[in-house]
Amino acid sequence: MATTKKKTANKWPVQIFKTLKDADVAQVAFVPDAGHAELIKACLADNHIKTTRLTTEEEGVALALGAWLGGERSALLMQSSGVGNCINMLSIMQETRSPLLMLVTMRGEWGEFNPWQIPMGQGTAKALEDAGTIVYHVDDAGGLAETIYAASQIAFNAYRPVAVLIGQQVIGFKDWRK
Amino acid sequence: MSEKKKITLNRRFVVSRLVRDRGDTLFVTGLGSTTWDAAAAGDHRNNFYLWGGMGGAAATGLGLARAQPGRRVVVLTGDGEMLMGIGTLATIAVVAPANLAVCVIDNQRYGETGMQETHTGHGVDLAAMAAGAGFALTQTIWTTKDLEAAIPHIYETEGPVFVDIKVNTDHVPMVLPMRDGTAIRGRFREAVLGERAYD
Numbered sequence: 344m345a346t347t348k349k350k351t352a353n354k355w356p357v358q359i360f361k362t363l364k365d366a367d368v369a370q371v372a373f374v375p376d377a378g379h380a381e382l383i384k385a386c387l388a389d390n391h392i393k394t395t396r397l398t399t400e401e402e403g404v405a406l407a408l409g410a411w412l413g414g415e416r417s418a419l420l421m422q423s424s425g426v427g428n429c430i431n432m433l434s435i436m437q438e439t440r441s442p443l444l445m446l447v448t449m450r451g452e453w454g455e456f457n458p459w460q461i462p463m464g465q466g467t468a469k470a471l472e473d474a475g476t477i478v479y480h481v482d483d484a485g486g487l488a489e490t491i492y493a494a495s496q497i498a499f500n501a502y503r504p505v506a507v508l509i510g511q512q513v514i515g516f517k518d519w520r521k
Numbered sequence: 522m523s524e525k526k527k528i529t530l531n532r533r534f535v536v537s538r539l540v541r542d543r544g545d546t547l548f549v550t551g552l553g554s555t556t557w558d559a560a561a562a563g564d565h566r567n568n569f570y571l572w573g574g575m576g577g578a579a580a581t582g583l584g585l586a587r588a589q590p591g592r593r594v595v596v597l598t599g600d601g602e603m604l605m606g607i608g609t610l611a612t613i614a615v616v617a618p619a620n621l622a623v624c625v626i627d628n629q630r631y632g633e634t635g636m637q638e639t640h641t642g643h644g645v646d647l648a649a650m651a652a653g654a655g656f657a658l659t660q661t662i663w664t665t666k667d668l669e670a671a672i673p674h675i676y677e678t679e680g681p682v683f684v685d686i687k688v689n690t691d692h693v694p695m696v697l698p699m700r701d702g703t704a705i706r707g708r709f710r711e712a713v714l715g716e717r718a719y720d
Contacts, residue, residue, distance in 0.1 A: 405579075434574060
């Protein structure tokens with residue numbers, strides 16, 4: 344049982360990475376999250392992806408606009424708590440009708456132990472939608488890559504900010520008793 | 522403690538002088554006075570004007586510089602805008618784009634909201650912060666002579682380059698560029714990418 348879960352847990356970041364390559368993503372910016380650790384590693388190891396480590400998530404929104412102004416597609420990785428940092432900066436994507444592909448690993452929802460994660464985790468989708476971002480929430484690792492590819496198509500072909508929220512059911516929650 | 526230096530440079534003089542040597546440089550201007558300065562110096566297809574997203578000018582310039590490594594990219598922004606995105610100095614220094622220069626037009630004020638003082642009038646040294654982050658070249662500019670010496674660095678020296686240009690608070694007329702964000706990005710992308718802008 345535990346082994347099966349581990350296998351699945353290890354596989355989806357690889358699928359996301361392949362999806363980003365399929366979508367011609369040339370730049371990946373991130374504020375680290377445990378849920379994105381494998382994906383960040385894969386991006387850093389790829390010679391064709393330009394990675395940017397950020398000090399705060401809203402930098403990544405502005406960076407995505409700059410990348411697209413220069414003709415490159417990008418993706419922005421963060422944890423749900425970082426979404427709150429992005430709200431005003433998302434206005435530049437809406438006003439310029441520019442693509443943004445955000446991949447957000449969720450905290451503060453399924454099985455959360457840390458009460459301090461709840462406010463932002465519960466507000467993540469609403470905050471993004473209020474800021475004009477199209478939101479997909481994925482709780483099934485099996486459908487994740489397809490959803491991210493679909494999101495990338497809306498972002499880059501329809502010129503819109505899109506966020507894929509990767510649920511804690513996919514990531515697996517921290518069991519604090521262990 | 523350093524003595525309080527007198528600030529004599531006029532922001533419109535500085536920006537006009539800067540863009541005179543722009544060649545095919547791409548400019549990203551920050552909310553808001555530097556966007557008006559760039560407009561006053563002459564509208565250009567290679568200008569991307571930010572009218573919002575305070576704190577995002579340097580990061581926008583970084584994304585552009587990485588996407589267009591063969592072009593010089595200059596971020597022109599104010600001290601208040603730079604302070605709001607101050608962490609981006611660290612982000613830029615780590616990436617170390619050779620083709621990026623950040624020029625802060627530093628009047629030590631929040632110009633759009635009533636000229637309230639910013640931190641830079643109270644001892645905060647942006648060039649020192651950029652140096653601490655690891656920028657290749659940093660300088661604070663007080664005089665026309667300093668400015669003339671810095672211009673070749675802004676356009677040619679291997680970056681990232683950071684210059685903080687101290688300007689006075691003399692009143693300047695408001696000159697506004699185009700403000701429809703979709704139009705600004707469309708025009709800019711076409712200038713940079715040609716037909717590919719509409720893929």
